[in-house]
Amino acid sequence: MTRLPDFEAWAVFATVAEGLSFSRAADDLGLSKATVSKAVARLEARLGARLFHRTSRRLALTEAGRAAREDAANLLAAGEAAEARALDANGAPRGRVRLAAPMSFGVAHVAPVLPDFLAAFPQVSVDLHLSDAQVDLVGGGFDLGLRIAALADSSLRVRRLCGVRRSLVATPGYLDRHGRPEHPDDLRRHSCLGYAYLPTPDRWHFADASGAAASVVPEGPLRANNADALAPALRAGLGLAVQPDFTIWDDLRAGRLERVMPDWQPPPIALNLVMPPGLPRPARVSALISYLERAFSAVPWAQEVEPVGSPASLRHATSS
Known part of the structure; x- marks a missing residue:
């Protein structure tokens, strides 16, 4: 008789692999650490391969673990989606939505709007993952991601929420002391504070209303991988x-x-909702999408955006 896959062990492995922590996975799953360890050991025995390198201070995926990680995440996501569809058919949206967002933006603008959503949908929970680094939505098992960028084509889906203006700024005091540059070439004589996750962090690009372009290599005392650290x-x-x-x-x-x-x-960017391919989406995910569209449609810093549903607002995006 053919044995069924050990779906529980695969789900536990996917959760441990995501955070590289048995303790964190136990907390997320509501299980004991011993139960999590036994599930991973059970899967390793079944596969005949170690999935993690373990030391007293560090947990890392083995080659076999890296190869199995995406499949495990897909299995877990498929199971959660199947359960959510069954629950959706029986009432209000419920279950967990996994949302990835940039660190500074997430703390300042996403976290503050979530309480109203959670109050409106008491059976839905949000797992908010904040990082300025690119996140693999599919491999990480995320339902949604917020991205602030100019996005290229890929298999992921994106909905543009609003334009985001970027500007070169400084304090009036700095400008009084060092002068106000009028052309990008003038920045060669100025102190520049850099953001490491720009598409080209070692070169700043600018354009004027006529379409003329100019760029400069910024030099200064600080570069950081988080915008708040520059403030x-x-x-x-x-x-x-x-x-x-x-x-x-x-x-x-x-x-x-x-x-x-x-x-x-600088080149224009936008606030985008990025989603893994595939429909239909669970009701809990659709509810959060609609809520975020409303929440960011009238913020004071938003630039004009195409109407939702227009060809420009629904397109493919980068797998970040």
Whole structure:
């Protein structure tokens, strides 16, 4: 008789592999650490291969573990989706939605809008994963991702929520001391604060209204992989930085920061909802999509966006 796959062990392995922590997986699954360890050991015995390298301080996937990780995540996601569809047929949206978002944006703008959603849908929970690094939505088992970028084509689906203006900014004090640049070439004489996760962090690109383009290699005392980490140096007048409006909106209105070179703009970007391919989506995911569309449709820093459902608002996106 053919043995059924050990679906529980695969689901436990997928959760451990995602966070590389037995303790975290036990907390997420509501199981004891011993139960999680036994499930992984059971799967390793069945496969005849070790899935993790274990030391007292570190857990890492083996080659076999890396090969099995995406399949495990897909199995877990398929099981959760099947259960959600059955639950959806019997009432209100319920279950967990796994949402990935950039760190600074997630803390400042996503987390504050979630309480109203959770109050409106008390049977839905949100697992919010914050990171400025690119996240593999499919491999990580995420239902949705928020991305702030100009997205290229891929198999993922994206809905553009709003445009995001980026500007070169500095404090009035810095500009009074060092002058106000008028052209990107002028930045060679200025202190520049860099963001490591720009598409080209070692070169800043600008364009004017006529379409003329210019770029510069920024040099300065600080580069960070999180926009909030640049804020203290920027506000202290240590240099200029290219920042999205959602990060600097309050500082601009209060006069603590000033837009520089308004005739030269960095390439346009947008706030996008990115989703793995495949339909239909569970009701809990559709509910959060609709809620986020409404929440970010009228924020003060948003730029105009095409109507939802237009060809430009529904297209393919990067697998980030």
